[in-house]
Amino acid sequence: MPISSAMAVKASSRINSMFRILWLSAIVGMLAACGSVPLPPEPPIPTAPSAPRGAPPLATPEDGAPLPPARIQGRTRWQPVRWAELPGFTDDALNEAWNAWIRGCERPVPALARLCPEVRQLSIGTPEEQRAWMMQRLQPYRVEPLAGNESLLTGYYEPQLDASRMPTAAQQVPLYRPPADLATRRPWYSRQDIDTAPQARAALRGREIAYVADPLDALALQIQGSGRLRITEADGRVSNVRLAFAGSNEQPYRSVGGWLLQQGATRDASWPGIKAWARANPQRLNELLWSNPRVTFFREEPLSEFDAAFGPRGAQGVALTPGRSVAIEKDSLPYGTPLWLSSPGPLLNLNRLVFAQDTGTAIVGPLRADYFVGWGDQAGEVAGRLKQPLALWVLWPR
Template sequence: MSSNPAPASAGKSRWVPASWDELPGFADDTLYEAWNAWIKSCERPAPAFAPLCREVRQLSIASGEEQRVWMVARLQPYRIESADGNPEGLLTGYYEPLFDAARKPGNGFNVPLYGLPAGYGTRRPWFTRQQIDTLPEAQAALQGRAIAWLRDPLEALALHIQGSGRLRITEPDGSVRLVRLAFAGTNDQPYQSVGRWLLDQGLTRDATWPGIRAWLAQNPTRASELLWANPRYVFFREEPLSPLDANFGPRGAQGVPLTPGRSIAVDRQSIPYGTPVWLASTGPQVQLQRLVLAQDTGSAIVGAVRADFFTGWGPEAGDLAGRLKQNLRLWVLWPR
């Protein structure tokens, strides 16, 4: 009998007991790569997993086979299904953008990235993206709040969509620093896809980032129209990026740094933060069969079998995240 039974349902999902044999690729995963993410989760463990954290830390130097044996002994897999019993879902990807920036506007750097505006929280929702660009009242609240400046409005939009990023900032004295922009808040307006707007307007058949960039290059006078199609706006705070921090992503909703390739964002009404999850996804971009940790969420991550896969940072991670949209199956691994 399990001393820590998992729920038969968790909000939007059903948890169906499964055997370890059901997990695709369980015998082949390089588990030590996921152990770093698990140790991070143990910095702020979910109550059900806190008693296991001492053993998890001890096993960080164990062999993959020893880690596998321990998992089978201590955890029970549960297949995640929607309320109507469907085990199939959707996997997408997200990443941490890396862009060049300047501390002051000029020399082509004219797109601001803002911290929280003056009086933030007194008005809900706050101004839309279009109003931020055009209303004196909104601009006054942001006066002096720019953290840095980018060259490209689509780079700023990418940061707003991902919610965080890294900047190589040129300081006024000419020195260059690598910093992180962390999520600080939003204007509480709904997110709308600019790619979907282009498709709905019949302006393009390619709503990928390269397709959006190509359309904008051909229609530069419509940049504001494109950007204003998404009323949601994100505000940031600057964080130092030490050499140790640089090996991990930003902090997710669980409050711990994300691990490239081993952290996922989930619907917390389906899977609690800090839960180890077996992920299986096969598609045109990549085949994934591996242990991951549920450490984040997102406004678009809704549903039982739904996950956003953290691919890392920089252009290659962004390319993979932008193309990743394929089938998904999930199993939570719950303490016995």
Template sequence: MNFHLLRHALMALIVGTLVACTTTKQQHDPSPVPELQPHGGGAAARPPLATNTPTKSRWVAVDWSELPGVQQDSFSEAWNAWIKNCERPNTVFAGLCREVRQLSIADEDAQRSWLMEKLQPYRLEAVGGGPDGLLTSYYEPMFDAQRIPGNGYNVPLYQTPLGLGKRKPWYTRQQIETLPEAQAALAGRAIAWLRDPVDALILHIQGSGRLNITEPDGRQHLIRVAFAGTNDQPYKSVGRWLLDQGLVRDATWPGISAWIAANPGRVNEMLWSNPRYVFFREEPLEGLDAAFGPKGAQGVALTPGRSIAVDRNSIPYGTPVWLSSPGPTVALNRLVFAQDTGSAILGAVRADFFMGWGQEAGDLAGRVKQNLRLWALWPRSQVGQAPHLK
């Protein structure tokens, strides 16, 4: 396995073991949220009465001056995410969408002034805890692929098999790759073929990805493979398996890459330690669609650098959120939108930041695990559904 593939292997293992990124409708290895520190002062508020009523957080009304970097953020960049947000808005925010669209051609000062006039910031805190939480990041992988196998492209990405629901759970990852009856159920169901099984595992972990696919006639173009279902087997982290087997001391790049390079005959054993298998559907990727990520749990396309996954029991989908994180990997003070979720994204002050797609985004996303503070931005006009001060 060459260095390029090892770098991708690192991303899969870090995502599965250390940062526990979310994906669109995909399951991930849980990563514990750090214990929140007690926080004094401020008037705690009950959560908003929205479609998805939060129960894990308390909302503390604050002044806009508390939000770090609010005068420096590029609101014109954030507005693309807000327009996407308005394709399937939370009912509380639907009334703002007409003005949001009108302001898409306004300057940033006008957008900032409108935001401050229309929305009230609420600092998010854990019930009985404080304002500090955890930020991780996720991304959309991008690989070369072929429509038919051959020339080293021998790892399939499958559509859902016929009769998937008749057997629950379905075959494990190892059984899918070795049992004739599982292979028969998947015959003719391959969307595309990759060169390396570790690349396929990354797509399974992230839940979607972009493929630069070569058709039988030699034509190349981009497609997206999006999450379509699983075999209903439990997710197990391959990084955790390496640690438990004593094969690496920690799931970091040097140890993992050295182990894979030294043990090519055991790569399948490592991969089979995760019985969960993901099936995909193909989506076209052209024009303006290529500028956005896959659809999140809210049902709208994710915007790189402006979409986050959250615990829906803390923040309702579609809520504008002010995010602040000092680093060390990347310092962020910006307007984002709660548009996705994931099984590892749990807690009042917990977010997974959508970095974008491709190797550069993946390399950066895999290193993000840092302190976080969040402020939910709620319409001032929705006093009947806004958090109420105790």
């Protein structure tokens, strides 16, 4: 919904009252920062100037000030715009995004670090106060590719699987730690080699973390780069752990869905469609799996109750927030950048604040994003089908 200039004036009038309560939230801000890496010295928080009694509300930069020049970043042009251009800006529940912003402040780039003290203090602000602060402190820029105009939003998730520490009749598909000679052989053995070549199998002996039942679930976990396991231990105890990315065999990534399309085997190359084809064609399962030679190796991490409320750590080095973290092409959109994302589509209708906190080998293109949906089967169903047009705006400090 476009923002009228009257709304912008109304929002700015709250800045004065908002800053008067910020000192009360200092302790909350410090708690939210626990466990973060050291930040640069924090500048003093600006105090909004007071308006004389009976005077009109303070003006914001939206009230007609000249726009800054365009910026070139990587393969994109950042074109400055007014806040009114951002679809649905008045409707987003910004307080739901604030945890993702606080997590991003654990490892901010220098240009964004100076905002982090205020971000932490606004963690107890209302969405209206957060929105008014954003309009005061940030300038929106429309992201435009320097070449071409292709845009695409896809989804990714964290698989959640039952597993066993030892192979059983039902669970025989291993998930591995990196082999000891991974750095000495590049690329390392392919997926087919790991299944069939004695040298590859010997190199991975004793590197098994756990075993799962479905080879396609193991493949999905490798493609996503991390996952959650509910492991039955040898003594019968059950442990909840996270498998985090620890390396790969550096073979080229090939889409198994793309392979099926090339074979003319299916018209539905979504992940649910791939699994349906595999159930109907079990004799060709290895052929499907081996079409993607890339294999991911993992490290095991404990999954505390607090960690379970967030996703794995993305490439920025901070835990991902479902629905608020995206993977991007890092040369065009620096890690930690707040973004306004708009993607009206048949599966999800999205107009919301998100953060560039991850990347991936498949994220190629300046107007390309992978939306972190969450974890478990339902998230996997959405992520496996999400493919929609995308528009992005960078929200950069003034």
